[in-house]
Amino acid sequence: MGRFKFVLYRPLQTIPVLIGVSIITFVLVRSIPGDPVRVLLGPRAKPSIIAAVREQYGLDEPLVVQYFYFIYNLLHGEMGRSIIYRVPVLDVIAERLVPTLFLLSYALLLTVALALALAIVAARNQRRLPDHLVRMFCTAGLGLPAFWLGIVLIMVFSVGLGWFPVSGYGDGFWGHLHHLFLPALTIAVALAPVLTRNLRATLIDQMEAGYVQTARARGMSERALFYRHVLPNSLVPTVNLLGVAFSWLIGGTVVVETVFSIPGMGQLMVSSIFSRDYLLVQGVTLVFALGIILTNFIVDVVNVALDPRIDP
Amino acid sequence: MTGEPILSVRDLTVQFDSGDGWRSVVEDVSFTLNKGEVLGIVGESGSGKTVTSRALIRLLPDRVSRIAGGCVDFEGRDVIAMSESALEDIRGGKIGMIFQNPTTHLDPVMRIGQQIAAGLMLHLGLRSRAARARTIELLDEVGFRDPERQVDAFPHELSGGMRQRAMIAGALSCNPSILIADEPTTALDVTVQAQIIELLRTLGRQRGLSIIFISHDLGLVADFCQRMVVMERGRIVEAGAVDDVIARPQHPYTIRLLHSQPGLTAPGSYFDLDGETKSRNETRPAPQGDATYLAIDRLAVAFSRKRSLGEILTRKPVRDLAAVDGVSLNLTRGEALGLVGESGSGKSTLARSVVGLVTPKSGEIQLDGKSLGKPGERQRGPWHRQIQMIFQDPVSSLNPKMTVGETLAEPLSVHRLCPPADVKDRVLGLMTEVGLEHDLLNRKPHQLSGGQCQRVGIARALSVEPEFLIADEPTSALDVTIQAQIINLLMRLRESRGLTMLFISHDLTVVRHLCQRIAVMQHGRLVETGSAEEIFDNPRQDYTRKLLAAIPRVARAR
Numbered sequence: 001m002g003r004f005k006f007v008l009y010r011p012l013q014t015i016p017v018l019i020g021v022s023i024i025t026f027v028l029v030r031s032i033p034g035d036p037v038r039v040l041l042g043p044r045a046k047p048s049i050i051a052a053v054r055e056q057y058g059l060d061e062p063l064v065v066q067y068f069y070f071i072y073n074l075l076h077g078e079m080g081r082s083i084i085y086r087v088p089v090l091d092v093i094a095e096r097l098v099p100t101l102f103l104l105s106y107a108l109l110l111t112v113a114l115a116l117a118l119a120i121v122a123a124r125n126q127r128r129l130p131d132h133l134v135r136m137f138c139t140a141g142l143g144l145p146a147f148w149l150g151i152v153l154i155m156v157f158s159v160g161l162g163w164f165p166v167s168g169y170g171d172g173f174w175g176h177l178h179h180l181f182l183p184a185l186t187i188a189v190a191l192a193p194v195l196t197r198n199l200r201a202t203l204i205d206q207m208e209a210g211y212v213q214t215a216r217a218r219g220m221s222e223r224a225l226f227y228r229h230v231l232p233n234s235l236v237p238t239v240n241l242l243g244v245a246f247s248w249l250i251g252g253t254v255v256v257e258t259v260f261s262i263p264g265m266g267q268l269m270v271s272s273i274f275s276r277d278y279l280l281v282q283g284v285t286l287v288f289a290l291g292i293i294l295t296n297f298i299v300d301v302v303n304v305a306l307d308p309r310i311d312p
Numbered sequence: 313m314t315g316e317p318i319l320s321v322r323d324l325t326v327q328f329d330s331g332d333g334w335r336s337v338v339e340d341v342s343f344t345l346n347k348g349e350v351l352g353i354v355g356e357s358g359s360g361k362t363v364t365s366r367a368l369i370r371l372l373p374d375r376v377s378r379i380a381g382g383c384v385d386f387e388g389r390d391v392i393a394m395s396e397s398a399l400e401d402i403r404g405g406k407i408g409m410i411f412q413n414p415t416t417h418l419d420p421v422m423r424i425g426q427q428i429a430a431g432l433m434l435h436l437g438l439r440s441r442a443a444r445a446r447t448i449e450l451l452d453e454v455g456f457r458d459p460e461r462q463v464d465a466f467p468h469e470l471s472g473g474m475r476q477r478a479m480i481a482g483a484l485s486c487n488p489s490i491l492i493a494d495e496p497t498t499a500l501d502v503t504v505q506a507q508i509i510e511l512l513r514t515l516g517r518q519r520g521l522s523i524i525f526i527s528h529d530l531g532l533v534a535d536f537c538q539r540m541v542v543m544e545r546g547r548i549v550e551a552g553a554v555d556d557v558i559a560r561p562q563h564p565y566t567i568r569l570l571h572s573q574p575g576l577t578a579p580g581s582y583f584d585l586d587g588e589t590k591s592r593n594e595t596r597p598a599p600q601g602d603a604t605y606l607a608i609d610r611l612a613v614a615f616s617r618k619r620s621l622g623e624i625l626t627r628k629p630v631r632d633l634a635a636v637d638g639v640s641l642n643l644t645r646g647e648a649l650g651l652v653g654e655s656g657s658g659k660s661t662l663a664r665s666v667v668g669l670v671t672p673k674s675g676e677i678q679l680d681g682k683s684l685g686k687p688g689e690r691q692r693g694p695w696h697r698q699i700q701m702i703f704q705d706p707v708s709s710l711n712p713k714m715t716v717g718e719t720l721a722e723p724l725s726v727h728r729l730c731p732p733a734d735v736k737d738r739v740l741g742l743m744t745e746v747g748l749e750h751d752l753l754n755r756k757p758h759q760l761s762g763g764q765c766q767r768v769g770i771a772r773a774l775s776v777e778p779e780f781l782i783a784d785e786p787t788s789a790l791d792v793t794i795q796a797q798i799i800n801l802l803m804r805l806r807e808s809r810g811l812t813m814l815f816i817s818h819d820l821t822v823v824r825h826l827c828q829r830i831a832v833m834q835h836g837r838l839v840e841t842g843s844a845e846e847i848f849d850n851p852r853q854d855y856t857r858k859l860l861a862a863i864p865r866v867a868r869a870r
Contacts, residue, residue, distance in 0.1 A: 307421055
C-alpha cells in the first residue's frame, strides 16, 4: 500500500499553513478599528484602569512580542484567556465545538444521501420526468436563501405541525438528532443541488464509457453495471466537490446557527469579532483552519482509496 | 475446413437519430459466419462496420439508434427480436466481444481479475473462489507471465498489449462460440499487434471459435481472415474469400482501397486514386548533393520524474527518464528520411527538439552548418521559419475557433511575409497547392473532414516557405484512402518545392513508400540507419527484423 504513505508525511505539510494562518489572523484582528478593553470596560472607564487591564492581558507589548507569546502559549497547549468570557479560550471553544461538529456531520450525511439519491434517479431517467423534477429541486435549492428556508421550515414543521423543536441543541444523542434535524436539512438543501448536478453529469458521462460497453457485452444487466462500474467511477469528482463545499460550510454555519439558536462556533466567531476578543478570534480561526486542512486531508485519503490510479 | 453457418445476418438496417428524422447508417447488410472461420469486415470510418458489429448483440445506444429491419439468426433464434434477459445470456455467454481501445474498455478502478470473474459468476454461476481460480487459468492461457499476481492488478498497471490480453481473457471466459473483435489492435504497437493476432489465431484454433474481425486495415484482414466483406457508407459492396477479393476486386471502392495500400504500390510512385493525377511513376528526386543539411550530434533529452517532498528535502538524486539517449543523425539537402519506432521510442521527442518545442539536455543540432544554440539558450532565429512541423492529430493541431483562412494567414502576418493586401491571395494560393477547395476558406476545423484538416496543417507549415518539413505521424489518424491522398500530396510538394523532410511513423510501409533512407529507433536510441532497400531487404538488427516481421501479409506481397 505504497500509495497511502502520504498519510504519514502530509500532516507535516500543514505546519507552514498553520503558521501562515496564525500570522494573518493575528494581524487582521488587530487591524480592526476598536479596542477590546474599551469594549469590556465601557466608554466611561478611567484611563488608569484601562492601562492596567491592557497590561494584564499583555496588550501593551509590541505586536511581535504579543505574537511570540501567542505561539509560545500555543505550543504549551494554551490559547490564552478570553477577554470577554474570562475563561480559557480552549474551554469556550470546546463547549461550542460539539454542537457545530454534530450539525456539520449531520448536514453532511443528509447532503450525501440526498445528492446520491437524486443524482442516481436523474441519471437513470435522463430527460424523463424524474430528471426534470430533480432539476427543478436543484434550481429551487440553489435559489432559496438559508435564513428564509430555515424560517419556513420552522413555521411548517415546528410551529405548525409541532414535529420538531423551534430552536436549541437538545440533550443526549437522540435529543441532538431531533433538535438538529431542521438545521441540518436547511444546510443539505442548500448544498445538495451543486453535488447532485455534478454527480448526475458525471454519471451520464460514465454511462457512455468504454468499460460499460465491455460489461454490457459480457451480459451484465443495466442495473448491475450501473452500481458496479458507473457509480464507483463517478465518485472521485463528487468527493472533491464535497470537500470544497464542506470547507466552505465550516465557516458558513453562522446563518443557520443564528436562525435555529444553536450555540455553535459560527455564533462564537461573530460575537468574538464584535467584542474584539483577540485571543478568542485567533483561537476560533485556528480551529476553522485546522478543520479545513483536515477536510482536505480526508478528501485526499478517500480519493486514493476510490481510484487506484491516484498516487500522491 | 469451415463448417455450417453459425450466425447469419439478413437485411440488417440500423438507423440513427440525426436530429431531423432517422438516417440509415447500416443498410440491408447480409452475411453469414461459418463455424470455425474468421470473417473480416473491412471499411473506413463511417462505413458502418462498427455499428454492424454492435448490432449483432444489440449493443447500440438506446433512443438515438434503432434497428429498423432485418434479422440476426443465431442458434435458430433471432437476436433482434429477443427479450432483454435472453440477450444478456447470449452476451458474454455465447458471443464474446473485444474492443478497440483496451485502455478505455476496462474499468480503471476495478482489478482485472474481478472484471473477468464477473462474467464467470454471472454466466457459469461460479462462486468467487472458483471464479478467481478459473480467471488465473484464463490469464495464463492468454499469455500472462505471472497470472497469480497479475490477477489483482489494476488496468493502468499493465501495458496496452497486456490489457488487450486481459480483455480477450474476459471475452472468452465463458467459452463463447463466437468472438467479435472490433479493431482489437488499432491502439497497439505493430509488434504487439502481431502478438495479439497470433494469440487470436491460436485461441481460435484451439477453441474452434468463429471470429468476426472488424478492421480498417486491409493488410491485417488479408493476413488473418479467410473470408471478408467490404463495407462502404453503410452497405456491403463486396464479399468473398480473401484471396479472391484481393486478387480480383470487382467494386470500384475495393479497388481504391487496394490502390491505397502503401505496400502494394511501388515505393516512391504516386498512389493511383481516382481524381488524382497519375503521372510519372518514379518520382523520387535524387538527393541534391551530399552536403549535410541537418546534423544532430549526440542529442539527449530527459524528462524529470516527479519528486516526493522527502526527495526534494534530502536532495536525493533522482534519475530522470531518458527519452532520447545520445542520437546522432544527418540529413542531406532534399532528402526524405523516415524515422520509425514504436510508442515510447523517442521519435516524436527527437523531432520536437529539432523544432525547438523540447529543450534537450545535451548535444547539438546544426542546420545548414549553423548551430541552433546550446541546450537551454536556444534563441529565435530565421530557422524558426525554415523548419516547420505537421502534427499527428490534424483536428486538435488546429485552433478550433479559427477559420481556415485565419489559420493560414496567421503565420504570414507573424513573420511579415507579405503586405496585408496580398494575404488573401497567398492563402488561396496555398489552398490550391494542397488541394483544398476555395469555398472552405471560412470553415472552422469541426466543419472539415480529418483529411481536409491535415491539408490545412500542411498548408500552414508551407505558408512560411520552409526548407525543412518535419511530419510527425501525419497520416496515422486518417483512413487509408485519405492517407494515400496525403502521401501523394507530400510527394508532389517535395518535388515542386525541393523540401527536405523528416517523416516519422510507426508504419514501415508508409515510410518505405515516401523515404529514401530509414532510421529505426528503440528506447531512445538509434538502432539502425540505412537506405530503404537495405533496411527492408537486409536488416542488420534483430529489432528491425521484428518490426518487419510484424507487417501484415498483403502489404508484403508483390
